[in-house]
Amino acid sequence: MKGIKHPRNDETINPSGNASIYDIIDRVDSSRRTFVKGSVGTTALAAAGGLTLSGLVNTVQAAPVPASLGFPGIGFESVPASVSITTPPAASAVADKITVPAGYTAELFVAWGDPIMPGGTAFASDASNTAAEQAKQFGAHNDGMAFFPFTGADGKPTADRGILAINNEYTHEEILTPAGVAGANIAAVRKSQAAHGVSILEARRRNGKWAVVKTSPYGRRLTANTKTRISGPAAGHALMKSNEYLIGDNGSFPTGKQTDGFTAYGTINNCANGVTPWGTYLTCEENFNGNFGANAPLPATASGELGKLFNRYGFTDAGFAYNWHKQDPRFDLAVNPNEAHLFGWVVEVDPYDPKSVPVKRTALGRIKHESAQYVVDANGHLALYMGDDERNEYIYKFVSAGKYNPGNRAANRELLDSGTLYVARFAEDMTGQWIALLPGTVGVDGKALRDNANFAGADDAEVLAKILIKTRMAADAVGATMMDRPEWTGARPRIGGFNKIEIYCTLTNNNRRGTNAPSVNKADGSTTAGAARPPVDAANPREDNIYGHIIRWQEDGDTVLATTFGWNLFLQAGDTKTTKTAKPTNNYKGNIVADPFGSADFGAPDGLWFDPFGRLWVQTDQIGDASGDWKNLGANCMVCADPNTGMARRFLTSPNGCEVTGMAMSPDGKTFWVGVQHPGEGAPASNPEKISRWPANQWGVESDGVTSLPFGRPRSAVVVITKDDGGIIGS
Structure with a gap:
């Protein structure tokens, strides 16, 4: 997540002269070189931030990207x-609509404020819905999601x-409210709190049209x-006991x-997600620090355990200006x-059981969790x-102590409570x-961590609890x-035919990388978030890395029990038309393989997911209005990529x-x-519609096809996207 609620990047200062990724590749042994070069062709070969690919990629008529391994x-x-001109009131160079390829149709499925459960009320366009009404409506600013199908008569x-x-x-x-004032009163705070979290709803297709089942018991x-x-x-530890x-x-x-x-109350700042192989949902709490504040000065870093923890996780008196602390x-x-x-x-949630209590799984550590991707290896290790x-x-990476049992859903329920982070x-x-x-x-x-003052405890059980509560500080201590x-x-x-355990991770951006004066996270865990x-380093090779990259291993x-791995850079995002002044390790153009060249440029990769067929989908998170460094990239987008060659196409x-x-x-x-x-x-x-009037300006009716939007x-x-010929998405 970026948006106004994400910590801001600072201005970049000076360049660095570190070795390019070419220099590093030339120094690795031949077996590693096979993965680094052979598996991705021109993408890995061109993974230097300062390389221009226009001479390496042919500009030809677009054609289907063929299947391969x-x-x-x-x-x-x-x-x-x-990057087109829109009509008022959206005074921007970005079209205020969703666009998908020819042969596809996008329709509105559910929007903030739509009822999703029995007793739900319709969205009020003046934001006059109460907190109680919001608690039965689709929440605000949706992020990660997963679909859990029912089982048919054939099993x-x-x-x-x-x-x-x-x-x-x-x-x-x-x-959010008619007054539009954060924390104006307890009613405004309760509505904000009711709009956070997770929305669980039943989706059903009838006569070819998808809709929310608004009276569903699910x-x-x-x-x-x-x-x-x-x-x-970490459950039961003293640091987990609040007022x-x-x-x-x-x-x-x-x-x-x-x-x-x-026991805890609430889940907040739910960003990306995951699922388990036994059919539960994993919702990840990200910028939770921003929901807190203080009506008195917080303890300084040097004043003890709490001050250091607050500093390392980015807590401040004002938070992100939700102002919940002023009323709650x-x-x-x-x-x-x-x-x-x-x-x-x-947080693990059973979507099939509306009465189940969500579970915060502390064995997975306490960080600004962005997603949780599971892998089960050939021997059942998770x-x-x-x-x-x-x-x-x-x-x-978290590895469970027990093995996954595909034949017994109940046997897997506590797998996420015991293992190694x-x-x-x-x-x-x-x-x-x-x-x-x-x-x-x-x-x-x-x-040893047990002898580190940050994690000291009466026994190793308490030490482990502190490691998990202070995960960032433990990672600092071991030099990650x-x-x-x-x-x-x-x-x-x-x-x-592909049988490797291969994981990808989006690295969205970091304009502090390679800037002066150089500094790193201190091993004592005292660095401000x-x-x-x-x-710059091999895995993050571009200074002022405003456009980001994707790494894989x-x-x-x-x-999954392995404690070693081989890695490379899948791609470096960028703008092939940029006029920014290049730096020794970064020309800002990236190395996205596209046909025609430059036709799939993107920056700030965020969402990333493989569909079951092997296509890689990447979503972006930048300012989204074609301003500044994004004037050529325009709106945020979603691309589809070939994991073998890196070839990408812009889908949305x-x-x-x-x-x-x-x-x-x-x-x-x-x-x-x-x-x-x-x-x-x-x-x-x-003027809530000063920048956008979406989705009302694109569809005009709610997903039920009756109520005026x-x-x-x-x-x-x-939105729900289908192919006009009824085929598989991406085919």
């Missing part, structure tokens, strides 16, 4: 970048009916006040007691500091791969190491590789000022749900 091909031509997943679980990441306070909302269970090694409150419509009232460390003491760090530790987890979305943070270190020779975050692991200071905002992870399907200015021995462009994020597909591959977050963000309360506010939404 584990990849079925791409059958559509790129849609143009959205196979159905393609026309299922459950969609969709994250609702944050709120645009200026349009319809459900998880909000910032929903009761959850805390499980795993207890009675949460009501008119306020949160202290009981004078503390919670037990096994539960989110006031000055009076309830431990509440902060109850967020930043991966791993989850995760990114921590902030500049200079890390990539993680690892953090990645990427070496210049294109190898990598998974470093276990365990009490006995020796840090860069020569001490600082990455350029690691976001979504995706696992390449092992199909069609996102504050360092690391030099293969586990050694084809098992988005409305003005939004992010494209979240995707899900029906089991037959013929229906594609895609999310659009915060269209028109930045508009003032006095009201103007008044732009609305985050999910």
Whole structure:
């Protein structure tokens, strides 16, 4: 997630003269060179930030991208970048609409404020819906999602009916209420809290048209006040015990007691997601620090454990200006500091059981979780791969202690509570190491983590609990590789002759990379979140990396138990038409392979997902209005890429000022749900439609085809995309 609620990048300063990726490739051994060069052709060969590819890529008439190893091909031509002039009130160079290729149709499926469960009420265009009404409506600013099909009479997943679980990441306070004032009163705070979390709804196709079943018993909302269970090694620890409150419509009232460390209320800033092979949903809590604030000064870094923790995770007095803390003491760090530790987890939800209690799985660590991609290896071992979305943070892997049992769903329910959390270190020779975050692991200071003051405890159980609550600090201590905002992870399907465990991760951007004065995250865990200015390295080879890149790795021995891996850069995003002054390691043009050359340029890769057929889909998250460095790239977009060659085609462009994020597909591959977050963000309360009027301006009627779709506010939404010939998306 970017948007106005994401930590801002600073201005870049000076260049660096580090070795290019060519120099590094030339130094690696021949077996590694095979993966680095042979597996991706021109993409890997041209992975130097300062290389221009115009002389290497032929400009020819677009044609279908042919199928190859584990990849079925791409059958559509790129849609143009959205950089056209629009009509008022969207005073921008970006068209205020969704565009898909010829032969495809996009329709509105569900938008912020639509009812999704029994008792739900219609969206009020003046934002007058109450918090109670919002709690039965589709939440705000949707992000990651997944489709869970029902089972047909033949025992196979159905393609026309299922459950969609969709994250609702944050709120645009200026349009959320009629007054548009964040934290104006407890009613405004409760509505904001009700718009966060997860929307779970039933989707059904009748007579060829998809719609939300608004009276479905599966319809459900998880909000910032929903009761959850805390499980795993950190559950019950003293840092997980916060002040207890009675949460009501008119306020949160202290009981004078503390919670037990096994119970929490709410899930917030739900960004990307994952699923489990046993059919549950994993919602990931990302920028949770922004939902907190303080009505008194927070402790300084040097003042003890809490001050250091707040600093490392980016807590401030004002937060991201939601102002919940001004009305709700539960989110006031000055009076309830431990509440902060109850967020930043991966939360497991059973979409098939509306009465189930969500579970915060602490064994997966506490970071700004962006996604959780599972892999089960040939011997049944389970791993989850995760990114921590902030500049200079890390990539993680969790390996469960037990094996996955495909024949017994109940037997898998506690697999995410016991195992080992690892953090990645990427070496210049294109190898990598998974470093276990365990009490006995020796840090860069020569001490075991159990002897590090940050994690000291009465026994190793308490040490492990602290490691998981302070995951970022543990990763600092063992010298993990600082990455350029690691976001979504995706696992390449092992199909069609491809049998490696190959994981991809989007690195969205980092304009602090390679700038002066150089600095890195301190091993003692005291660095302010996102504050360092690391030099370029092999895995992050571009200074002022405003357009981002995608990295991938293969586990050694084809098992998730591996503690070593080989890696390369899948692609570097960029703008082939840019006129920015090149730097020694970055000409800003990237190396996206496209045909014609430059026809699939994109920047700030964020969402990333492999469909079951082997196509790689990438979504972007930049400013989205064709301003500044994005004047040639225009609106945010979604591309489809060949994992073998890196060849990409632009599949979708988005409305003005939004992010494209979240995707899900029906089991037959013929229906594609895609999310659009915060269209028109930045508009003032006095003129909510100043920047965008989407989706009302594109469709005019709600998804039920009857109710008039009201103007008044732009609305985050999910669109449903089908192929006009009824075929598989992307074919």
